[in-house]
Amino acid sequence: MLAEKYSIVSVVAQALRGQRGWKPVWREPEPRAEYDVVIVGGGGHGLATAWYLASQHGITSVAVLEKGYLGSGNVGRNTTIVRSNYLLPGNIPFYEHSLKLWEGLERDINYNAMVSQRGVLNLFHSDAQRDAYARRGNAMRLHGVDAELLDRDAVRRLYPFFDYDNARFPIQGGLLQPRGGTVRHDAVAWGYARAADRRGVDLIQNCEVTGIRVEGGRAVGVETGRGVIRARKIGLACAGNSSRVAAMAGLRLPIESHVLQAFVSEGIKPLVDGVVTFGAGHFYMSQSDKGGLVFGGDIDGYNSYAQRGNLPVVEDVCEGGMALMPGIGRLRLLRQWGGLMDMSMDGSPIIDRTPVEGLYLNAGWCYGGFKATPASGWCFAHLIARDAPHPVATAFRLDRFATGHLIDEKGAGAQPNLH
Amino acid sequence: MSDTALAARSPLAGLLRPGRQGARGDLPGVVVQERTGLQIVSLAARKGQEVPLMAAVRAAWGIDLPTTPRRVGDARLAFVWSGPSQWLAVATDWPGDLEAALRAHLGGLGSLTDQGDGRVVLRVRGPHARDALAKGMAIDLHPRAFQPGDVAATLAAHIGVQIWQLDEAPTYEMAAFRSTAGSLCDWIVAASAEYGVEIVEPG
Amino acid sequence: MSAPAMILPRQAVATSAAGPAPAQPFRLAAGGLVDRTATLDFTFDGRRYTGHPGDTLASALLANGVRLVGRSFKYHRPRGILSSGPEEPNALVELRSGARREPNTRATMAELFAGLEARSQNRWPSLRFDLMGVNQLVAPILAAGFYYKTFMWPAAFWETVYEPLIRRAAGLGRAAGEPDPDHYEKATLHCDVLVTGAGPAGLMAALAAARAGARVVLCEEDVRLGGRLLAERRTLDGLPAPDWLRGVEAELRAMPDCRILTRTTVFGAFDGACGAVERVSDHLATPPEFQPRQRLWRIVAGRQVLAAGSIERPLVFGGNDRPGIMLAGAVRSYLNRFGVAAGRRAVVFTNNDDAACTVADLAAAGVAVAALVDMRREVSPEIRRIAEAAGASLLTDAAVTRVRGRTALRGVEVTDGAGRRHALDCDLLAMSGGWSPSLHLASHHGGKAAWNEARATFLPPEQLPPGMAVAGAANGDLLLAECLAAGARAGAAAAQATGFRPAPPATPSVDGESTASAPFWWVRGGRGKAFVDFQNDVGVEDVALANREGFRSVEHLKRYTTLGMATDQGKTSNANGVALLAELSGRTIAGTGTTTFRPPYTPVAIGALAGHHRGKAFRPVRRTPTHDWAAEQGAVFVEAGPWLRAQYFPRPGESDWLETVTREARTVREAVGLCDVTTLGKIDIQGPDAATFLERVYINTWKALPVGRARYGVMLREDGMVMDDGTTARLAEDRFVMTTTTVNAVRVSQHLEFCHQWLWPELDVQMISVTEQWAQIAVAGPRSRAVLERVVDAPFDIGNDAFPHMACAALTVCGGIKARLFRLSFSGEMAYEIAVPARFGDALARRLMEAGAPFGITPYGTEALGVLRIEKGHVAGNELTGQTTAADLGLGRMMSRKKDFIGRAMAQRPGLTDPARPVLVGLRPVDRAARLRGGAHLLPRGAESTAAHDQGYLTSVAFSPALGHWIGLGLLVRGRERMGEIVRAHDPVRGGDLEVEVVPPVFVDPEGARLHV
Amino acid sequence: MRIACPFCGPRGSEEYTYLGDATVRRPEGDAPSEAWFAYVYLRDNPAGRHRELWYHGAGCRSWLVVERDMRSHDILSVAPARDMALARGRAA
Structure with a gap:
């Protein structure tokens, strides 16, 4: 156990010593020859899984293998939104479980990930959209989740600077989830990593998995740039690259990799209080504690492993932004980047065993992966530890595509780029 | 028990008034005109009938149907390539029904569909026509890349258009779905404003 | 060689805010590229100043002796102007006011105009007395990442107490909060060769390519061509740089296919196109009539030459952020280009030869140079000569170890290799840590900048974006002669690659220079905070802390300390940060690596990226053929996807929409109504295999449908869910017209083309949309036939026997207008849909109203249409959610068991057939x-x-x-x-x-x- | 991204609609459900060269088979889907 407990006391004490007493937040161990559990992917989901394996199931012979640096995937390149405003019964309990874990995260891992429940507002612009959001809000309420349907005036009171008078698609109201909000994304990875490390989990960076060893139908280890590591159980938590890694075990998945862009503006004084989603174009945004507007839109729409997007989507998103908030014309886009999405065939994730014994899959997060991080880790750890799905994740089966028990929130069908 | 025929209404009625807009100056940089008196019929070759269809068109009107994005013909009748084995026949002041005339010569070789009412056609010309069009269209209209007779189907300010060049003035004609006429004109007038734009009487 | 005049006017700075603007005490009497014949008034923090055309806000502030221009992000430390270019981290201001207020504008890039208003930002109550400066006192607590370790107790305090405080303190300038009154546009530009940057390399590249006949676009972010040549006293081919530049510019401008875009920044290299933003009107108080404020260019180029120059690195030492400490190259820019001395008594601090030019130029301009402080043990005789000529003492193996002054520099203490301390009075410290190539665009496709040990700098990646070459300082070539030659070579190669035959232009001869440098990154043991990233207040201790805590990946360093994440995106800090981390973690710089450069190169106004498409022009509007008629009838319109449709037609005396809609629906049930249904998708499907094709895309059967009859059809997606529904009519043996729902029209069309072109290319079938060709009007209600009888030309019989439910026919109406008549009903009443060529739609609606007047006809809109269909249990968009099967909607029995069709197989899965x-x-x-x-x-x-x-x-x-x-x-x-x-x-x-x-x-x-x- | 339509010439990706994998083939109507499941849902999703279907909806309305590298977005070939489908039919 390297790191001490974080608190204002420790911070002040360290300040008096010139911040020289802090220890590394994680070790840099050499991989051992064998572990009980190997998690492939040192992103948010993989690290959360390791933490909950250790903290909830007492399994500490765990290695998390990361091909780059910890948190180098989507946990470090998303738009930081957390919410549980889902429509379908397969999804709501899971994301609500996640939101509850977010609410207690700081105390659980002794790390301030700045969970900020600023409210998530989805705007609607037609009667049909209103009723669709009412349907969703009612579904949330039936699951014990907070949801409020706001009319135009109520939205205007919250966000007076939207375009209410000259809009191509006038705002009629919005569905608000007050408990939704944002979380400082990198801190999630670091906090879980630090907490898992303190329980003895080996976090191994710069260790790319190049093969999965299957013997007699059972996964027994992984080949890496740093040698073979054997494991009783192997969990894949490498969304964006799930197909590539699963193929090492001979699996084909109902997943395509797509690129989703995200954007941040220069920092400005507080303007946008919560998270807002435009309902008549591809645009959503929030403002970070640092002052930048963090925003995004739709995926670029074609398969990609390039982690970068293109100008048509940049323009599309900014057109949506200007349509919603014509006052941001003079704000400047500071940085634009891309993340790889595991776009599944029904837009919902997979947390399940695979046909290869001992190989577990956590994949298909589309662009909902960040908000799912705690519950994903919680449920994946449960699955790996007990070989049974966690009650809130029972719908996320791999065979649902074959049986037709789909979880298709948008009704877009088997076309990943439409989800 | 009806009697008088109905009055036709332009898709731009009330939306595009003749006159000068934008920057003042001697000559407008862009001149915009709604085309009238057009008949447009789409033609698609039946499966495997491209060769006889082309022969029939040649025999009837002396026009070689283009197999690349080109417009072939003259002001009276021209064929505009609109996709593989597909064309738009565009006629001006054609006596009688163009679709019927085409059917008489081409029946069985191609599928014909009247499209004359489905399109608004704008003529855009002037020394700054290229500059204005570049503000909404991503294709290359430089004379090295696009010349009289060339055709492209593309987007203009999020609106699907088919454009062809008539001469080196340059003069272009741009066809779009009728319902989009208002947005199309709003855009082209806005894009032309800095050069001065003259809206002339339909013709 | 053109030498600026030596005289510096000595004059006190006037102080009254209300009084006349003071003269410019730091403006040289002559020289530079400003127009001294004209004076421009401007204000900064409400105080009036003057400058000249050709100034930037930064040069004008310096000319007026204004040193303190901003406060840093975290500690609110006083900051001055560091640079003269886009890399500026400190001098950020709010420009203009009201709806045009624009935060975080770099003073170094803002061209001065008459009446310019600028304000400092992120301070309260004033720039000089910023209460948030108290943060400096608790700075030891506010180390990198401190917020991750605290603010956790009590839990409820995060959102209610801590975070609001942090948010208020953070941020920089203020957004306008009102709609941007200016407009923006976007355009596309095609060329053979794009040249980014019009410095010596870029100009030679453009010349080489344009002379070969290539279509060239030359983009320069500055208002003038020349790049560093504008800032230096150089001669080319025996001509002073400005004269040489004039000649080159004249030649380029004379070539018809060479387009020069100044004030234009190429900000991103994307797949197949570069993005650039042209600041058309930012140098004016408001855009001229009919001109945009800015224009986004998408540049499609066959080849491109990146010649974006390089950015000077600061040196890292205690107190290196005091106002008055400036990059050495920027000091030369202000002297030589703007005729401004950035101080009266200078010290130059460097690790390289290039900064000696600053000594020479300052001396030539009459500014006293107290010392040249060189970190290197040995310097060349030439450097010694320059120092001597300038009257500056030369201190080698030496470093600045302490600075004096708070809001303005008053002096420095230098420690030499022997440990001797030298206290030097000065109000200007020019520093240079060497130059980093502006290679950002070269790595926008993911290639990582590569460390070059010999040149002690990062160079462009091997894997460049397709078609890109890098030339000049952006490629690490710092000598002018090298830049000119490399530019010419790159321009010629680009022209050749796009099909031209270039003869590379002769490279002009230049005077000699030296850019030798030694890699020194930071000064140990100095007093005060030593900053690496100025704007985000990241200092050496923060980097050390990150390293100590294990954040040793360069990405971890960035994310943990925020180094490189400010509005300058680390232009002056990245190399220093990486070098420092490498040293602290005991790795090589190459082994430490660098972060990824992402677009945009410099921040781009969101308005420019949106262009014309805002407000009502956000997306095109589709109007139905009867739109104007409906408007005359008082219709309220509703957005139906891209369409505007009449929602209902209120009449005087009706109290609300419900009363109106109820009347409309009742009238249809009891008499007759008409509704424009043009927006339904209509697809003309022809060919001998048309019926076979329909059999495969619809769940029900079509071959037996007689000519002159219509049928309701449902189509599925391949996953077995309902995609769309509608009525399809058989006009001839080999011709059908299919209708789709309004929202799915485009999607169905695409789906049919897919089925035809990819799945069943053997079918002889042709299809084309006719949605827009026909104005289609539903006439519904028990009196509908009576109305239509007055419109349909004789002798066509629309009686129930001759023309029963689901009949269709081609006929003429209103005296010879060709039309199609369908006896279809969405309302459940006897009803027809009549289609005429779209130009007659408006007149037909009017004629039907006349014909129906005796029967009490009413127009009805989409609301009543919805009421009527709900009363009949017809499904529509609310039921066709993509989550419903045909069986769910009561349409399961339509599914033929005798044929294959799209979606048949997957519709049989247990999840879809679950009772x-x-x-x-x-x-x-x-x-x-x-x-x-x-x-x-x-x-x-x-x-x-x-x-x-x-x-x-x-x-x-x-x-x-x-x-x-x-x-x-x-x-x-x-x-x-x-x-x-x-x-x-x-x-x-x-x-x-x-x-x-x-x-x-x-x-x-x-x-x-x-x-x- | 610019895709060279074999009919219209190079155009930006905004003119096209993406469908996805062109290597999967629609089974015969009586094929077993596993074949249908694989066709509709399973994808190779390679991190390298891939053949995929794009629709030039804003241009000539042709479906195209585009061979593209998923890591670099480089486009290696473009062919009309109809021609490929007919050739496939002849080969089968």
Whole structure:
């Protein structure tokens, strides 16, 4: 156990010593020859899984293998939104479980990930959209989740600077989830990593998995740039690259990799209080504690492993932004980047065993992966530890595509780029 | 028990008034005109009938149907390539029904569909026509890349258009779905404003 | 060689805010590229100053002796101007006011104009007395990442106390908060060769390519061509740089296919195009009439030459952020280009030869140079000569170890290799840590900048974006002669690659220079905070802390300390940060690596990226052929996807929309109404295999449909869910016209093309959209035939026998207008849809109104259309959610078992055939006075309001004029078995909860008798 | 991204609609459900060269088979889907 407990006391004490007493937040161990559990992917989901394996199931012979640096995937390149405003019964309990874990995260891992429940507002612009959001809000309420349907005036009171008078698609109201909000994304990875490390989990960076060893139908280890590591159980938590890694075990998945862009503006004084989603174009945004507007839109729409997007989507998103908030014309886009999405065939994730014994899959997060991080880790750890799905994740089966028990929130069908 | 025929209404009625807009100056940089008196019929070759269809068109009107994005013909009748084995026949002041005339010569070789009412056609010309069009269209209209007779189907300010060049003035004609006429004109007038734009009487 | 005049006017700085603007005490009497014949007034923090055309805000502030221009992000430390270019981290101001207020504008890039208003930002109450400066006192606590370790107790305080404080303190300038009054546009530019940067390399590249005949676009972010040549006293071919530049510019401008875009920044290299932003009017108070403020260019180039120059690195030492400490190259820019001395007594601090030019130029301009402080042990005789000539003492193996002054530099203490300390008075410290190539665009495709040990700098990646070459300082070539030659070579190669035959232009001869440098990154042991990233207040201790805590990946360093994440995106800090981390972690710089450069190169206004498409022009509007007629009738319009449709037609005296809609629907049931249904997709399908094609895309059968008849069809997606529905009519043996729903028209068209071109290319079938060709108007109601009889030309018989329900025909109307008549009904009444060429749609509507007047005809809109279809239980968009099967919607029996069709196989999966799936039912309130609401969920009566009892929801609701109460359609678990059951319509988000009865979905005329009269 | 339509010439990706994998083939109507499941849902999703279907909806309305590298977005070939489908039919 390297790191001490974080608190204002420790911070002040360290300040008096010139911040020289802090220890590394994680070790840099050499991989051992064998572990009980190997998690492939040192992103948010993989690290959360390791933490909950250790903290909830007492399994500490765990290695998390990361091909780059910890948190180098989507946990470090998303738009930081957390919410549980889902429509379908397969999804709501899971994301609500996640939101509850977010609410207690700081105390659980002794790390301030700045969970900020600023409210998530989805705007609607037609009667049909209103009723669709009412349907969703009612579904949330039936699951014990907070949801409020706001009319135009109520939205205007919250966000007076939207375009209410000259809009191509006038705002009629919005569905608000007050408990939704944002979380400082990198801190999630670091906090879980630090907490898992303190329980003895080996976090191994710069260790790319190049093969999965299957013997007699059972996964027994992984080949890496740093040698073979054997494991009783192997969990894949490498969304964006799930197909590539699963193929090492001979699996084909109902997943395509797509690129989703995200954007941040220069920092400005507080303007946008919560998270807002435009309902008549591809645009959503929030403002970070640092002052930048963090925003995004739709995926670029074609398969990609390039982690970068293109100008048509940049323009599309900014057109949506200007349509919603014509006052941001003079704000400047500071940085634009891309993340790889595991776009599944029904837009919902997979947390399940695979046909290869001992190989577990956590994949298909589309662009909902960040908000799912705690519950994903919680449920994946449960699955790996007990070989049974966690009650809130029972719908996320791999065979649902074959049986037709789909979880298709948008009704877009088997076309990943439409989800 | 009806009697008088109905009055036709332009898709731009009330939306595009003749006159000068934008920057003042001697000559407008862009001149915009709604085309009238057009008949447009789409033609698609039946499966495997491209060769006889082309022969029939040649025999009837002396026009070689283009197999690349080109417009072939003259002001009276021209064929505009609109996709593989597909064309738009565009006629001006054609006596009688163009679709019927085409059917008489081409029946069985191609599928014909009247499209004359489905399109608004704008003529855009002037020394700054290229500059204005570049503000909404991503294709290359430089004379090295696009010349009289060339055709492209593309987007203009999020609106699907088919454009062809008539001469080196340059003069272009741009066809779009009728319902989009208002947005199309709003855009082209806005894009032309800095050069001065003259809206002339339909013709 | 042109030498600026040596005289510096000595004059006190006037102080009164209200009085006349003071003269410019730091302006040289002559020299530079500003127009001294004209004076421009401007204000900074409300105080009036003057400058000249050709100034930037930064040069004008310096000319006026203004040193303190901003406060840093975290500690609110006083900051001055560091640079003279886009890399500026400190001098950020709010420019303009009101709706045009624009935060975070770099003073170094803002061209001065008359009346310019600028304000410092992120300070309170004033720049000089910023209370947030108290943060400096608690700086030891506010180390990198401190916020991750605290603010956790009590939990409720994060959102209520801590975070609001942090948010208020953070941020930089203020957004306008009102709609941007200026407009923006976007355009596309094609060329053979794009040259980014019009410094020596870029100009030679453009010349080489343009002379070969290539179409060239030359983009320069500055207002003038020349790059560093504008800032240096250089001669080319024996001419002073400005004269040489004039000649080159004249030649380029004379070539018809060379386009020069100044004030234009290429900000991103994307796949197949670069993005650039042209600041068309930012140098003016407001854009001229008909001009945009800015224009986004998408540049499609066959090849491109990146010649973006390089950025000077600061040195890292204690107190290196004091106002008055400036990059050495920037000091030369202000002297030589703007005729401004950035101080009166200077010290130059460097690790390289280049900074000696600053010594020479300062001396030439009459500025005293106290010392040249060189970190290197040995310097060349030339450097010694320059120092001597300038009267500056040369201190080698030396470093600045302490600075004096708070809001302005007053002096420095230098420690030499022997440990001797030298106290030097100065108000300007020019520093240079060497130059980093501006290679950002070269790595926008993911290639990582590569460390070059010999040159001690990062160089462009090997894997460049396709078609890109890098030349000049951006490629690490710092000598002018090298830049010129490399530019010419790159331009010629680009022209050759795009099919031209270039003869590389002769490279001009230049005077000699030296750019030798030694890699020194930071000064150990100095006093005060040593900053690496100025704007984000990241210092050496922060980097050390990150390293100590294990954040040793360069990405971790960035994210943990925020180094490189400010508005300058680390232009002056990245290399220093990486070098420092490498040293602290005991790695090489190459082994430490660098972060990824992402677009945009410099921040781009969101307005420019949106262009024309905002407000009403956000997306195109589609108007129906009867739009103007409907408007005359007082219609209220509604957005239906891209279309504007008439929603309802209020009449005087009607109190609300419900009264209007009820009247419209009732009139249809009792008399007759008309509604424009043009927006439904219409696809003309022709060819011998047309019927076969329909058999494969629809679930039901088509081959036996007679000519002159129409049929309702449903199509599935391949996954077995319903995609769309509509009526398709057979006009001839080999011709059908298919209708689709309004929203799915484009999608269905694309799907049909897919099926034809990819799945079944062997079918002889042709299809094309005719949605826009025909104005189609529904005439519905018991008197519809009577109305149509007055319109249809004789002798066509529309009697029930001759033209029964689901008949269709081509005919003429109104005296010879060709038309199509369909006897279709969405309302359940006897009804027709009549289609005429779109130009006649408006007149037809008017004629039908005349013809129907005796029968009490009314126009009706989409609302009444919805009421009528709900009364008949017809499904529409609210039911076609993409989550419903044909069986769910009561259409399962249409699925033919005798043929394959799209979606057939997957529709048989257990999940789609589960008898417990929710199916379509009708619902009516037990309390007939109660109002139903769409989206309410259906729960068994008496059950707890929990998800376990959620059994479906109301998809569509309407007030039924026929029944006199609200009705609804819904999807309910096992609904068909539950007729007569009372369930709850639970609507907590609107506070509703009422009992409803499950009934068949057809509320009116379930036998369909009214269709056939 | 610019895709060279074999009919219209190079155009930006905004003119096209993406469908996805062109290597999967629609089974015969009586094929077993596993074949249908694989066709509709399973994808190779390679991190390298891939053949995929794009629709030039804003241009000539042709479906195209585009061979593209998923890591670099480089486009290696473009062919009309109809021609490929006919050739496939002849080969089968």
